[in-house]
Amino acid sequence: MGTDRRVDEVIEQYYLGTIGRREFVRRALLLGVSAAAIPGLVVEFLSGPARAQTKGTGEVVVCTWGGSYADAQKKAFFDPFEQETGIRVRVTGIPDVAKIRAMVSTNNVEWDFVDAEGEMMIALGHDGLLERADYSIIDRKDLIPGTWSEWGVGSVAYGYALGWSTKVYPPTGRQPRTWADFFNAKRFPGRRAMYNEPIPALEFALLADGVPKNKLYPLDVTRAFNYLKAHKAMVDVWYKQTTQIPTLMRGQEVDLIEGTSGRLSDLKQSGAPVDFTWNQGAWLQSYWIVPKGAKNRENAMKLMAYYTRPQNEAKFASLFASGVPNAKAYGLMPKAAAALLPTAPQNVVHQFQVDSAWWAANLAAVTKQWLAFVGS
Amino acid sequence: MSVRPPLLRGLVPLVPLLLFLTVFFIYPVSRMLLLGFSGGASAFARYHELWATGLYRHVLAETFRISVTVTVACLLLGYPVAYTLATAPPRRANLLLILVITPFWISVLARSFTWMVLLQRAGVVNQLLLALHVVRAPVPLVYNLLGVYIGMVHILLPFMILSLYAVMRGIDPSLLRAAGNLGASEWQAFRRVFFPLSLPGVAAGSLMLFVVGLGFFITPALLGGGKVTTVAMLIEAYIHQAFDWGLASALALVLLVATVLVFVAYNRVLNLDRMFGIR
Numbered sequence: 298m299g300t301d302r303r304v305d306e307v308i309e310q311y312y313l314g315t316i317g318r319r320e321f322v323r324r325a326l327l328l329g330v331s332a333a334a335i336p337g338l339v340v341e342f343l344s345g346p347a348r349a350q351t352k353g354t355g356e357v358v359v360c361t362w363g364g365s366y367a368d369a370q371k372k373a374f375f376d377p378f379e380q381e382t383g384i385r386v387r388v389t390g391i392p393d394v395a396k397i398r399a400m401v402s403t404n405n406v407e408w409d410f411v412d413a414e415g416e417m418m419i420a421l422g423h424d425g426l427l428e429r430a431d432y433s434i435i436d437r438k439d440l441i442p443g444t445w446s447e448w449g450v451g452s453v454a455y456g457y458a459l460g461w462s463t464k465v466y467p468p469t470g471r472q473p474r475t476w477a478d479f480f481n482a483k484r485f486p487g488r489r490a491m492y493n494e495p496i497p498a499l500e501f502a503l504l505a506d507g508v509p510k511n512k513l514y515p516l517d518v519t520r521a522f523n524y525l526k527a528h529k530a531m532v533d534v535w536y537k538q539t540t541q542i543p544t545l546m547r548g549q550e551v552d553l554i555e556g557t558s559g560r561l562s563d564l565k566q567s568g569a570p571v572d573f574t575w576n577q578g579a580w581l582q583s584y585w586i587v588p589k590g591a592k593n594r595e596n597a598m599k600l601m602a603y604y605t606r607p608q609n610e611a612k613f614a615s616l617f618a619s620g621v622p623n624a625k626a627y628g629l630m631p632k633a634a635a636a637l638l639p640t641a642p643q644n645v646v647h648q649f650q651v652d653s654a655w656w657a658a659n660l661a662a663v664t665k666q667w668l669a670f671v672g673s
Numbered sequence: 674m675s676v677r678p679p680l681l682r683g684l685v686p687l688v689p690l691l692l693f694l695t696v697f698f699i700y701p702v703s704r705m706l707l708l709g710f711s712g713g714a715s716a717f718a719r720y721h722e723l724w725a726t727g728l729y730r731h732v733l734a735e736t737f738r739i740s741v742t743v744t745v746a747c748l749l750l751g752y753p754v755a756y757t758l759a760t761a762p763p764r765r766a767n768l769l770l771i772l773v774i775t776p777f778w779i780s781v782l783a784r785s786f787t788w789m790v791l792l793q794r795a796g797v798v799n800q801l802l803l804a805l806h807v808v809r810a811p812v813p814l815v816y817n818l819l820g821v822y823i824g825m826v827h828i829l830l831p832f833m834i835l836s837l838y839a840v841m842r843g844i845d846p847s848l849l850r851a852a853g854n855l856g857a858s859e860w861q862a863f864r865r866v867f868f869p870l871s872l873p874g875v876a877a878g879s880l881m882l883f884v885v886g887l888g889f890f891i892t893p894a895l896l897g898g899g900k901v902t903t904v905a906m907l908i909e910a911y912i913h914q915a916f917d918w919g920l921a922s923a924l925a926l927v928l929l930v931a932t933v934l935v936f937v938a939y940n941r942v943l944n945l946d947r948m949f950g951i952r
Binding site for chain 2: 394
């Protein structure tokens, strides 16, 4: 391309909107770029090998998790993608494996690009319900290992953590730090909410029961359910959608919550009286997948290629704290933003990674037990 | 002596509707119910599985209990409203009728969400109770059985009112005047003339509410906080979380059969046919 790395960085900052046009011109001149070449810099930047392939027509239907998470994705990825390629991005729904199975089997695939949890992807891929990711147009050389698979590139690394209301448990007093604390009604009287899903409730129950973090898998399902049954009366709300977390915390409906670290972090950043701990948190990788027979498969692959760009990932992480797949993105973020991510080195050391392969093999059986547990 | 038209010719106007129902309702529902008999070791494997897990018996009993309670509550709350509607002068009655019908314009989902916001700990209802010093701490009004009752009664009440009103309107007011002429007090006239004549409305309204209440899904799902599980919620969970459509279908058939049995028993006990004047 003929431009050196520092000029690249300046162009990226201008492209992201971090610096204005005047500042961009000033810095480019300082780095020795000739005045005549400056207008062409951005065009050249945009028309690099991977970028040239993304122009297209039509639309792509994205299915993601809603709320401020989807808003951040829209700002950081979908809107710039639409501007650059002319492909319209329609954002919808909540990802749902049962729906994807129904769609593919009836050949009526409504979603082209789905933000799926790890075990969802493994199960669907195993059953032949996904399109393989097209790595001829997707640039994966900078992606962190474990953040991409044959079915798609990573979306975000997200986590589950212990959150609490700082009105009920201010920093001056006792604050919960472990899952044993979460289930300890004597030391921490108050109302609790948990996510109505076995992942990662079983892991947290085992941790509360004393199982060490590195000995969790394969999960002792019986032990986990026994612990949960013994403490079930403590849980006041079992919420079904993670979009309910802000409602529950802001409405002071509960004092302690098992929630996604992204939404808890978002709440804390926006000034709500909420805090959370990384200690004993769980993190998982989610992946973008394309259901088999998707109507806009090519556009979905182009969006997947766009998703690996470090500058957009950095912008997304600053809007909604989640780990992102491209290693270069971490260097582009301000240090304070990087510290909020579940996969930041200082945070990930306190957590454990959920074993998606174990869950892909056991989710069906465990779910029936989970339904019996919650419904009884 | 009147000549009755041949039976078949009388049914001809119904044929388009029957065709529509067969293609878009009977056929898909039958296929769905057949799912409950497939995929297992034997045709009844799914039903064995349901019976073996005490879960479905517990959930079925809870669903019935909720439905009965909501029906009774709607009856107690709705009867006076229907009585007012039926005995009010026409213009006021029309206005009151509009007020009763207006909630139908708002979807069940929107109303259920609204209840969540109103009834939560920091919500308007609790704030009012605290300000009036009726309670000292916020009362848990939602994410529990009470929240489900409040939401379901709110949604089903207009149905009960309209059922009762439809029958009460047909009660001849001159009967009540005649009772007064014969020496009955207002209360006696109500108890011995009006109320017995309104019973068909009570029976019809209760039955309808009970059957509709059995199928409720959104309201208990949102307002129950995961602590209340109805049969419809369990069916949804089997489809969405457990991906076991056979089990969901078996449970749906169980609910259908239980409802039909209730209806038959209801009919026997209350002799609905005679009540509605069918000979």
